Amino acid sequence: MQAARGKALIAVATLLVLAGCAGNGTPQLMNLRTGEGPDEFGVLPAKPLTMPQDLSTLPEPTLGGANLTDAQPLDDAIVALGGKPGSAGGIPAGDSALYNHAARFGVEGNIRSTLASEDLEWRRDNNGRILERLFNVNVYYKAYRKQRLDQQAELARWRAAGVKTPSAPPRKPDEE
Template identity: 65%
Template sequence: MTAARLVLAIAGASLLVLAGCGGWRDKPPHLMNLRSSTNGPDEFSIVPPKPLEMPEDLAALPEPTPGGENLTDPRPKDDAVLALGGTPRTASESVPAADGALLSHAARNGIAADIRPTLAAEDVDHRRKNNGRLLERLFGTNVYFRAYRKQALDQQLELERWRAAGAGTPSAPPRQLGER
């Protein structure tokens, strides 16, 4: 009776291992899911409008156009450009002259038009090479952080390195009492 149970246990374990190995090379490794899989609202796509303000001169307001932009419409890309010290551009103009030096420095090694698909393919290849252990593949667990562990930056060591070099770190928490 015990020999039959042992044979059944080995056969069951073998089936689980074979089932876990089937087809995993065909699918790209999955990243963390940042998209909602439900039919409800996506909380990351909701951007509150800007507050209403009374302009100093009502005659300076643009003519309203159906389907056009409103002054209180959220413009997160423009807000990010402003936060980084740039000048947001309108749809009809090219890069502002004040941002020309920044653009030429960013493009000094060339600009690849297909950068997103290239990076996605390189990422899939890297994660396939670091695809996790057998049970992680079998149960489909996320191995993203372990795959990129060697490329991770230690925030605290980097903060101390910049502070030791004399750089200002206004967005970092202040040192605790007793720290160097």
């Protein structure tokens, strides 16, 4: 009898240990308790390799220097906004109006750390109920529900205001 209880106890302990090792399939990016998320600026695709027509035009390699295939996100953003990258000494004259408009409400240099701390505080305040925390239930969508944008209502609001929405889906016949 004693041996059967010992074997049963070992079997139950083994099952509990194995169950504790199993993953629950919840995506860890949306687990609010980890506090770690993806850095959307950490992964930059490299530009494709190209062979120049004249190999004598290649620059001399420098230790720690930039590579021609290295991503230049700031320069790419300047080009996307219609500017000219690589201007010496700050903002080119042609881009000053754009910069002044973008910075009209002020510029905060440490915006990433500010947003990270505010988001961490929000997630701590909206961390779920005790059973959700105990059983590691995903409360991501619930925590941010009030901040979610209703796409269809926003699209209807802009259309009602007479604003053209060329990138949005066309109107349905019942909306005409």
